[in-house]
Amino acid sequence: MKRADIITIIIEKQKGVIDSLKQTVERYKTASDMDEESTHDPEDFSQQTQAKDMQLRYEKTLKEAEQNLAFLEGELKTSHDKIERGALIETDQSFLFVGISVPVFIFESKEVVTFSDHAPVFQNIKRKNKGESIEVGSKSLQIIDFC
The missing domain is CATH 1.10.287 (Helix Hairpins)
Incomplete structure (x- = not known):
């Protein structure tokens, strides 16, 4: 949901x-x-x-x-179990969406950060899995799940 x-x-x-x-x-x-x-x-x-x-x-x-x-x-009708274009990643502090970039917004008290699969941050996180830490900007985030 x-x-x-x-x-x-x-x-x-x-x-x-x-x-x-x-x-x-x-x-x-x-x-x-x-x-x-x-x-x-x-x-x-x-x-x-x-x-x-x-x-x-x-x-x-x-x-x-x-x-x-x-x-x-x-x-809207797909899901992803790894970090790739279209993936929505829930971390301990935010949600990350890979695919396009729109301004940051809040959902369920967490920031939703969106970025392109061509962005440098994508290259840094694309091989990470649930439970691992990732670096997004100056923040260290823990991957909770793929939504």
């Missing part, structure tokens, strides 16, 4: 990220959509090009965020 509850919260946070990215894409799309028939300063066209570049960058980031959301939704 903890796993589904925590992942549901992460999903909601990821949906917020996606909404924000969609708004940003729309702002840059509007800025890059200039009427080319009207009279403009050459500087306007330069800014239009920059806006188009930013729009394309944010569209790429949005696509990645949507892929992460699909990953999270798939994780």
